[in-house]
Amino acid sequence: MSEQNVGMTKTTPQQVIIATLAGLFAPLLAIFLVIQLVLGIQSGHSNKVTADTSDTAVIERIKPVGEVKVVDANAPKVEKSGEEVFNAVCTACHTPGALGAPKYGNKGDWGPRIAQGYQTLIKHAIEGIRQMPARGGDAELSDTEMARAVAYMANSAGAKFTAPEPAAAPAPAAAAAPADAAKK
Ligand code: HEC
Incomplete structure (x- = not known):
């Protein structure tokens, strides 16, 4: 033990x-x-x-x-200038010339396109053409903004298009009015 x-x-x-x-x-x-x-x-x-x-x-x-x-x-939609639209959307393709886009400020690229006329260019920009997406891919852009952006780009390459002024924008104003009324 x-x-x-x-x-x-x-x-x-x-x-x-x-x-x-x-x-x-x-x-x-x-x-x-x-x-x-x-x-x-x-x-x-x-x-x-x-x-x-x-x-x-x-x-x-x-x-x-x-x-x-x-x-x-805002009843009258505050529309961007051509330069603003370009810098926000179009520059992505139209500055480097991506997908064969006519380059900003390049007269050789834009010459034949400008020859089609301002209205045709606007139509193609709004509806899209080949690799160019409708409204540059931004459906929020109004026709006026598109026209301004087209003028901004084309004028950089020798065109003398007159972009629509804010006052001459009946379509967006009409579109904004019902939306505003519906809110109230
Ligand atoms: C995703 C790239 C891309 C973006 C973003 C873009 N474009 Fe384009 N764009 C193109 C291409 C590619 C072409 C050439 C199409 C062709 O002729 O085959 C073109 C052509 C054009 C033309 C000439 C059309 C014609 O009839 O010759 C205009 C005008 C134009 N673009 C305007 C614009 C505007 C304005 C914006 C911005 C709101 C924009 N583009 C944004 C790719 C783009």
Whole structure:
């Protein structure tokens, strides 16, 4: 009995130390992991909110909606100038000459096209022709804005087209009036 006890007490201190260390370490590890988890969740949330949601996604989602509302609410639609339309839409293809588009300011590219006449060019720009998408791919552009953009580009290459002035825009004004009335 006593020898057995001695034998047991010989091994016990090591076991006690191991058990004590393990007993201390296990909860500490658990607490550490819980803290890591909480911090990880928090940083994940804050990253999404600051970087993704608020900066990129929210701005991108709010912007088009705001623009559409402004266009609908203001009775006389504020129409862009030819230069503004060009810089917003047409420049993508007509500055580098992508897909064979006549380059801005290039008389060789535009000469034969200008010879077709202003109205034909406007028609082709609005309806699209071959690789040229209808309204340059932006369905929101009005006929007046298209005519101005065509004049802006053609005049850069030697044409002398007179772009429609804001007052001479009966179609968009008429289209905007019912939309405005419907809002009220
Ligand atoms: C996706 C590229 C692209 C965009 C954006 C684009 N165009 Fe074009 N455009 C072309 C191509 C390509 C042609 C040449 C088509 C052909 O003759 O085969 C062309 C030709 C034209 C022509 C000459 C048509 C004719 O009868 O010769 C006009 C005018 C024109 N574009 C106006 C515009 C205007 C205005 C915008 C902006 C609102 C615009 N384009 C945006 C690609 C584009």
